[in-house]
Each structure stands twice: as structure tokens, then as C-alpha cells.
Amino acid sequence: MSNIPSELKYATSHEWVRNEGNGIVTVGITEHAQELLGDMVFVELPEVGESVSTGDDVAVAESVKAASDIYAPVSGEIVEVNEDLEDSPELVNSDAFGDGWMFKIKLEDEGELDSLLDAEGYENSIDED
Amino acid sequence: MTNKTVLHAKHLEAGAKMVDFHGWEMPINYGSQIEEHHAVRQDAGMFDVSHMTIVDIKGNDAKAYLRRLMINDVAKLEVAGKALYTGMCNEAGGVIDDLIIYFFTDTDYRLVVNSATREKDLAWMNKQAEGFDITITERPEFGMIAVQGPEAKAKVATILTAEQNAAVEGMKPFFGVQAGDLFIATTGYTGENGYEIVVPEAQAADLWQQLVDAGVKPCGLGARDTLRLEAGMNLYGLDMDEAISPLAANMAWTIAWEPADRDFIGREVLTAQREAGDQAKLVGLVMTEKGVLRTGLKVIAEAGEGVITSGTFSPTLQHSIAMARVPRSVKIGDEVEVEMRKKLVKVKVVKPSFVRNGKSQLD
Numbered sequence: 341m342s343n344i345p346s347e348l349k350y351a352t353s354h355e356w357v358r359n360e361g362n363g364i365v366t367v368g369i370t371e372h373a374q375e376l377l378g379d380m381v382f383v384e385l386p387e388v389g390e391s392v393s394t395g396d397d398v399a400v401a402e403s404v405k406a407a408s409d410i411y412a413p414v415s416g417e418i419v420e421v422n423e424d425l426e427d428s429p430e431l432v433n434s435d436a437f438g439d440g441w442m443f444k445i446k447l448e449d450e451g452e453l454d455s456l457l458d459a460e461g462y463e464n465s466i467d468e469d
Numbered sequence: 470m471t472n473k474t475v476l477h478a479k480h481l482e483a484g485a486k487m488v489d490f491h492g493w494e495m496p497i498n499y500g501s502q503i504e505e506h507h508a509v510r511q512d513a514g515m516f517d518v519s520h521m522t523i524v525d526i527k528g529n530d531a532k533a534y535l536r537r538l539m540i541n542d543v544a545k546l547e548v549a550g551k552a553l554y555t556g557m558c559n560e561a562g563g564v565i566d567d568l569i570i571y572f573f574t575d576t577d578y579r580l581v582v583n584s585a586t587r588e589k590d591l592a593w594m595n596k597q598a599e600g601f602d603i604t605i606t607e608r609p610e611f612g613m614i615a616v617q618g619p620e621a622k623a624k625v626a627t628i629l630t631a632e633q634n635a636a637v638e639g640m641k642p643f644f645g646v647q648a649g650d651l652f653i654a655t656t657g658y659t660g661e662n663g664y665e666i667v668v669p670e671a672q673a674a675d676l677w678q679q680l681v682d683a684g685v686k687p688c689g690l691g692a693r694d695t696l697r698l699e700a701g702m703n704l705y706g707l708d709m710d711e712a713i714s715p716l717a718a719n720m721a722w723t724i725a726w727e728p729a730d731r732d733f734i735g736r737e738v739l740t741a742q743r744e745a746g747d748q749a750k751l752v753g754l755v756m757t758e759k760g761v762l763r764t765g766l767k768v769i770a771e772a773g774e775g776v777i778t779s780g781t782f783s784p785t786l787q788h789s790i791a792m793a794r795v796p797r798s799v800k801i802g803d804e805v806e807v808e809m810r811k812k813l814v815k816v817k818v819v820k821p822s823f824v825r826n827g828k829s830q831l832d
Contacts, residue, residue, distance in 0.1 A: 378497075379498075379502050379503040382759050402759075404761075404781060407761065430501075430503075
């Protein structure tokens with residue numbers, strides 16, 4: 341079983357969300373997701389300043405094996421993207437929950453975080469796959 | 470029922486991610502398929518290819534039988550151990566399988582065919598054997614390990630006996646020799662130097678471990694696919710199948726048209742196709758912008774539409790490459806378009822060979 345940090349929130353579509361505490365969340369894909377995709381070769385990120393709604397496809401993670409859409413787990417404005425992924429997409433594989441983060445969203449509604457899964461809920465959702 | 474090769478436990482021990490490959494539980498990677506790819510291009514890597522099917526053809530009519538069955542001509546083989554790549558076609562000129570034939574004598578040949586096509590190959594071979602004085606014997610009691618890369622031969626040499634090293638000394642590409650318990654061939658599916666080694670099952674795990682200890686990196690099917698595609702080698706089931714003529718699969722060079730009186734299966738249809746000049750052709754595609762060309766994507770050329778048969782990201786070239794079947798009038802150097810994620814992307818048509826011996830074949 342892959343690592344699922346308990347301090348993060350999750351979407352069933354395999355994004356993780358870290359609450360940075362100032363109305364901003366960091367988003368990436370889980371270790372389980374990167375394992376499924378395999379070696380990452382390109383990551384296409386959204387534009388800073390873009391408004392996104394929950395469920396929008398906002399980024400693409402392309403591995404040797406497949407291209408996979410990344411969805412906005414919450415609504416808000418993209419305030420930062422991980423530019424290191426441009427030259428080092430493999431960070432998503434080597435450090436999915438850390439240096440492999442993808443973008444940051446300024447939350448429209450902090451209450452939305454409550455509707456995301458906790459670690460246990462995400463683990464159960466993977467087991468059902 | 471999933472088949473397991475004799476090396477299955479070694480894969481699990483090395484942390485391999487296992488997948489189902491046409492009924493065989495095989496390693497897709499041992500962590501990173503890109504690192505495994507680079508190991509083969511820069512050093513030495515090895516693949517468990519024990520799932521592949523070895524078939525020995527022996528008997529007074531072995532030569533005549535294979536000259537009837539195969540589009541290439543085993544009569545070209547005169548030196549013991551010499552290997553030949555060929556297609557095996559049906560009456561309609563479709564490719565039943567592609568395979569390698571090793572020649573020992575006119576009455577003794579060894580075939581290595583794809584595992585995914587094992588059953589239909591054996592059925593076809595047995596059906597066509599009627600009237601020929603031959604025996605067809607599958608050899609499942611062997612494992613097979615492909616050791617590939619610029620340092621592959623040197624690393625293998627450290628674990629062979631003096632007699633075995635003498636047997637493979639100076640062996641040219643596309644030869645095989647029985648050396649003690651091992652059958653060692655200078656063949657492969659990566660575009661690098663190296664060996665394919667047939668080993669009795671009881672010794673396979675030990676040989677694998679010796680190779681690991683000699684610094685050969687275990688590599689999975691993921692790396693095997695990117696390596697063969699960079700080398701421009703076809704994968705049966707993707708780049709050709711029974712509905713595809715060898716003329717449309719970059720396999721025309723394997724058809725031995727001479728002597729004209731050799732009546733191989735499919736000859737009549739293939740001759741007519743060649744004269745008509747109407748078969749599609751398999752070319753290479755190169756895309757230098759972001760994104761990855763994938764199997765099944767539509768290719769749009771002035772002369773008409775085509776399709777990508779195999780596409781991937783090339784770890785050596787750091788951009789996407791593909792093989793595509795397109796109308797015959799499309800030329801090397803042309804620019805065509807590929808429909809990707811709802812947009813059209815321009816790609817360049819090249820010869821379907823991208824990397825050989827670690828070096829780019831592109832201009």
C-alpha cells in the first residue's frame with residue numbers, strides 16, 4: 341500500500357490538497373496515482389491568475405504510458421504553479437507529496453475543504469478501484 | 470490462469486511491478502522504466518523473455534518446409550548458427566507472426582516466436598506440416614534472458630566459463646551457438662549489442678542473479694517497448710497483424726522474391742500487391758513539441774489519412790516518436806498532422822529507425 345499522509349485532504353480523482361492556512365491550498369497527485377501512471381515525461385500546468393471550478397480539468401500529467409487529466413479539487417484562483425516540473429517532471433514520481441506539487445489555489449470558499457476525503461476515506465476509495 | 474516464468478520470484482525479490490502480458494505475469498518495471506531504458510543505452514540491462522516460445526524444427530524436410538512457410542528464405546543460411554528474421558504469412562498475405570530462425574543444419578532449425586501468438590503459430594505450423602517429414606517440438610523447459618547494451622557482452626563474459634567465452638569469441642551479429650548448457654545468440658530487440666541467452670529452467674534464477682551481481686540492471690516490458698520503438702523494430706499486434714501485409718509493415722526487405730520458383734505461402738497475393746503498389750507503408754514520426762504520440766491516433770496527410778501503430782516518449786531523444794501506417798505516396802521528410810487531444814499537431818515523417826547503438830539516427 342502506498343503512502344497516504346494523514347494531514348492532507350484528497351479527491352477521488354487522486355489529487356491531494358494541503359491547507360496552507362492562509363486561504364491557500366497546494367495541490368498535487370498522490371503517490372498511488374503516480375505509481376499507476378509510471379514515469380512522468382511532461383506536466384502541463386494551468387496559468388497563474390486562472391479561475392477554476394471544482395472538477396475542471398486544469399492540468400495534464402503525461403507519463404510514458406498515458407496522459408491523465410488533473411482536476412481542480414476546489415474552486416478558486418490559481419496563484420502559483422510549480423515551474424520546476426517544466427524541466428523535472430520526474431519530481432512527481434520521486435516526491436509526489438512534496439517537490440512534485442503542481443499548483444496552488446486561493447480558495448473561493450474554505451468550507452469546500454470539508455467535502456474532500458480524509459486519508460482513510462481516500463484509502464477506501466482506492467480499495468474500491 | 471496466469472503463467473509465470475521461471476524468474477518470477479526474482480522479479481518480486483527485486484521489487485518489480487508485475488502486469489498481465491497476454492496471459493503471462495511479467496515485470497513492467499522495477500521502479501523507473503526510463504532509468505532502465507538508459508541502462509540499456511549506456512551500460513547493460515537485461516530482460517526476462519522466458520515467455521517467448523522456442524520451437525525446434527527437425528527432419529529430412531525441415532528446409533523445404535521452412536522455405537514454404539516463411540516469406541524470407543532459409544536457403545540463404547549456410548553457416549551453422551546463422552539467424553534470419555522473417556515473417557510467416559497466411560494465404561492472403563497477412564502476417565501471422567514475425568520470428569527469428571536459427572540454422573544449425575538443413576535438417577535442424579530453431580525458431581523463436583512471440584508468446585502472444587503461440588497457439589495460433591503452433592496450430593498453423595502443424596497444419597502446414599502435412600506431407601513434410603519433420604517434427605515440430607516446443608521447448609518450454611528453457612528460460613530466456615536478453616542482456617543488452619554497450620557493456621552487455623563484457624559483463625556476460627565475466628560469468629561465462631572459458632569454453633563458453635571461446636565459443637562466443639568474435640561472433641558476428643545475428644548468430645547463435647550452443648555453449649555448454651547455454652544457447653547464446655547475438656540477437657536482441659533494443660538496437661544495442663548484446664546476447665539473448667537460452668538457459669535450462671533449473672539454472673535460470675542463478676544465471677539472473679550472476680548477471681545482477683555483474684552489474685546488469687533488470688529491465689521490464691516498459692523499457693523494452695521504448696527501446697524497440699527507438700530502434701524502429703515492429704511489435705506484433707500493434708505494428709502488424711494478420712490483416713496487414715508485410716509490404717505495409719516495413720517488412721518488404723524480409724521477403725525473398727528470388728528464386729522466383731520458391732512457392733512460399735502468401736506469395737501470389739504479395740506479388741500482386743507489389744505490382745499494384747497500392748499498399749500503405751509504415752514510417753516513423755517525430756514530434757519535438759510537448760506531448761506524446763500514442764497508438765491509434767489519426768494521421769492526416771495530403772494524400773489521405775493514416776494511423777499511429779506505436780507511439781511513445783523517447784527517453785534517449787527526449788521527445789515523442791512513433792510508427793505510423795500512412796498512404797504510400799507520403800515521403801520521408803514530409804510534414805503531416807496528428808490529431809491529439811482535439812487539436813492538430815504538425816509532425817515530421819522520418820525513416821522508422823530513431824536510435825541505434827546509443828546514437829540518434831535523426832538529422
